[in-house]
Amino acid sequence: MSGTNVCIGAYSINISIANIRHVCYNVRVVTKRYVLSTVLVVVAVVLWQLAAMAMESSNVTLRFSEQTGSFRFVFELPDETWLNQAKVAASYSVIKISLIDSFTIGAPKLPDSIKFSSRDNSIYLNVKNLDNIKVIRLNNPYRLVVDAYVTDYKKPEQSAPPEGKELKQLTIVIDAGHGGNDIGLPVANTKESVLTLSLANELSKMINARSAKAVLIRKDDSSITLAQRITEASKRRISMFLSLHVSEGRYFSVYRTTLPAGSQTIASRYKVDTLQAAYLERSLALAQALETSLKDTFSDVDVYHREMPLPLLSVIAAPAVLIEIPNSSDFLYNAAILKSISEAIYKALASYAKK
Numbered sequence: 561m562s563g564t565n566v567c568i569g570a571y572s573i574n575i576s577i578a579n580i581r582h583v584c585y586n587v588r589v590v591t592k593r594y595v596l597s598t599v600l601v602v603v604a605v606v607l608w609q610l611a612a613m614a615m616e617s618s619n620v621t622l623r624f625s626e627q628t629g630s631f632r633f634v635f636e637l638p639d640e641t642w643l644n645q646a647k648v649a650a651s652y653s654v655i656k657i658s659l660i661d662s663f664t665i666g667a668p669k670l671p672d673s674i675k676f677s678s679r680d681n682s683i684y685l686n687v688k689n690l691d692n693i694k695v696i697r698l699n700n701p702y703r704l705v706v707d708a709y710v711t712d713y714k715k716p717e718q719s720a721p722p723e724g725k726e727l728k729q730l731t732i733v734i735d736a737g738h739g740g741n742d743i744g745l746p747v748a749n750t751k752e753s754v755l756t757l758s759l760a761n762e763l764s765k766m767i768n769a770r771s772a773k774a775v776l777i778r779k780d781d782s783s784i785t786l787a788q789r790i791t792e793a794s795k796r797r798i799s800m801f802l803s804l805h806v807s808e809g810r811y812f813s814v815y816r817t818t819l820p821a822g823s824q825t826i827a828s829r830y831k832v833d834t835l836q837a838a839y840l841e842r843s844l845a846l847a848q849a850l851e852t853s854l855k856d857t858f859s860d861v862d863v864y865h866r867e868m869p870l871p872l873l874s875v876i877a878a879p880a881v882l883i884e885i886p887n888s889s890d891f892l893y894n895a896a897i898l899k900s901i902s903e904a905i906y907k908a909l910a911s912y913a914k915k
Contacts, residue, residue: 622667623860635704643702650693655685727772730799736760737805740783756804763902801880810888811862814847817873835877842879846912853908
């Protein structure tokens with residue numbers, strides 16, 4: 561078919577149906593190739609991101625703690641599938657944890673009685689004198705908890721606990737938070753008011769057995785008002801004041817009160833609501849001693865030092881702190897745990913008293 565000549569400037573172009581079809585065909589081919597290339601690029605980017613996410617999600621973290629007669633291994637896993645499909649088996653002294661895919665693992669320094677290795681998507685723990693194990697699966701975050709119970713347990717040698725000379729003739733007042741209808745936070749199979757009282761009783765027995773004197777504000781699970789706590793605390797000349805509570809997570813917190821601006825003047829030290837003004841620096845030193853001792857005892861648990869207005873501490877004419885103990889389903893409280901916390905607190909009191 562003949563075409564039509566069109567003049568554009570000095571050029572003459574023959575336009576025909578065949579030429580137009582040829583141009584349109586080429587345009588379609590180029591367009592298809594461009595779209596295909598774009599799709600391939602997008603698919604490659606998505607696959608790369610998925611691979612990167614898969615590599616990130618294969619990280620496993622091990623946390624470790626040690627109590628009398630047992631070791632606790634907490635494996636933080638990428639997701640629910642990893643947790644549900646993890647297999648744990650024990651044979652003689654070896655614990656084998658089989659996971660669903662390859663992984664990289666971060667682990668703390670373990671005692672000499674435990675040998676750690678990993679290969680073929682599995683973790684191996686060779687625990688000397690292993691007796692039996694208990695496995696717990698926890699969500700949010702995803703954790704596989706393995707408690708290993710051992711026989712002939714001997715805790716690594718540590719410095720002997722203070723004999724109490726530093727605390728001799730000192731009076732330490734312990735206030736177990738909440739009580740009665742005021743249960744505080746729910747804690748696993750108990751409640752905050754009961755747990756803080758149990759810790760207060762354990763700590764007071766330890767203090768009284770080592771030359772110092774411990775006084776409990778609350779002696780049973782009964783309700784007691786803030787005013788009653790203040791009255792009880794002010795009945796005697798005290799050396800230190802501890803208020804016991806439970807935190808909202810798997811961590812310890814040690815609080816010192818803060819006072820309004822201008823409340824640290826000489827005159828304010830004689831006002832009942834700011835008696836703590838004269839003791840703020842000493843309360844800080846006590847809080848720091850507690851933070852250090854708790855970190856030394858519970859190396860796998862965070863310990864925070866915080867400050868905020870606390871009416872009860874503000875009226876105490878002595879070094880005063882509030883201690884929050886962990887609230888977590890994988891921090892299971894028993895007599896051994898309460899004793900370990902009490903020992904850590906006692907060591908901090910003795911260390912502070914030396915200064």
